[in-house]
Amino acid sequence: MPVDRPDALPAARRPHRLSGGLPGLLAPGATTDPYRLRLYRLLRTDYPLGYDPALGAWLLSRYADVALALTDPRFTGYPHDGAPRGRALVPLGLCRGSLVCGPLTVPWSTAAPAVERTAYVLARRIAGRDRADLVADFCRWLPAGAAAAATGLAHPDLSTLPRGVRHRRALGGAGDCTGTTALREHALASFLANMLDDPDLLAAATAGEVGGDGSGSLLGRAWAETLRRDPPVQIVLRRTRTEVAVSGGTLPADAPVACLIGAAGRDPARFAAPDRFDPLRSDADPLLIGPAGCPAALLGRLEAEHGLRALLTAMPGIRWADGFRPVAGGLLTRGPRALLVRPS
Secondary structure: OOOOOHHHOOHHHOOOOHHHOOOOOOOOOOOOOOOOOOHHHHHHHHOOEEEEOOOOEEEEOOHHHHHHHHHOOOEEEOOOOOOOOOOOOOOOOOOOOOOOOOOOOOOHHHHHHHHHHHHHHHHHHHHOOOOEEHHHHHHOOHHHHHHHHHOOOOOOOHHHOOHHHHHHOOOOOOOHHHHOOHHHHHHHHHHHHHHHOOHHHHHHHHOOOOOOOOOOOHHHHHHHHHHHHOOOEOEEEEEEOOOEEEOOEEEOOOOEEEEEHHHHOOOOOOOOOOOOOOOOOOOOOHHHHOOOOOHHHHHHHHHHHHHHHHHHHHOOOOEEOOOOOOOEEOOOEOEEOOOEEEOO
16 A cells, blocks of 8 residues: 555554644644643544654654663664664654764863863853842753863853854764753753742752762652653654554654654653652653663753753842743754743
């Protein structure tokens, strides 16, 4: 049966259409907040397999199907065969899946202090203000400032770093993963928003209840929970190498597949109370975080943990500005647009 004519496909494979009542993934409004519009929920429950003509890809929204597409060798990278496949490095979380991505060439003993030092410099600049936007004044500068500090600038003048440099400069030359800071900015902003929303978590962080520096610490778990609940990259593209049976039908061979990470991370079939931010949840899953050894993922966690500690040290009374609530935006990449706080 031909697979290039949607009208000829069996019901399980028939693509959804705007006229049928289901908004397309790139329809107005969906790109602003697919969670509020319940688009992800609708896809998971009623359309586990559908074709989005605007995106040009089949949509997978259930955790089990997304996990299959990320790990099964019947899927490969998109758009070419040389991209990661199977359990090889899959672009996910903060990882961009560069084929030349390798370990940091800057020693960890240099990278970690650079992140910490830059975080404290930025936090002290904010501390004396009546109001500040952590996205504009902290999250956009910490990844770039840490990279500059690690390359030998003990006290980099962040205001002199052009925007292009902020997004190209790599920490240690570890490939595209660390050279692009925009995703780490989004993830850091989401992490800070989640922490500031929970006074108990902030109190625990202030009290130093963050034993160790691994993923088992409170802040490490909060970082991992942020990547599950509010992933900076909402969609990961894969391609089938052969026909693959998934929920709702069968994917044709050689077909582009959009793995909706944002939907899978909040699938109630996999996670209890999936919309709740809970760093201590017992059903945490490392799959949606990305490759554990990716330099960008390691740096992102460092920036989150040192960043929060620096903010709490410089501004122990930090809280949301009066009447402010963080609002995330974006679909392909996503994060809070602003984080307005009162430093004291």
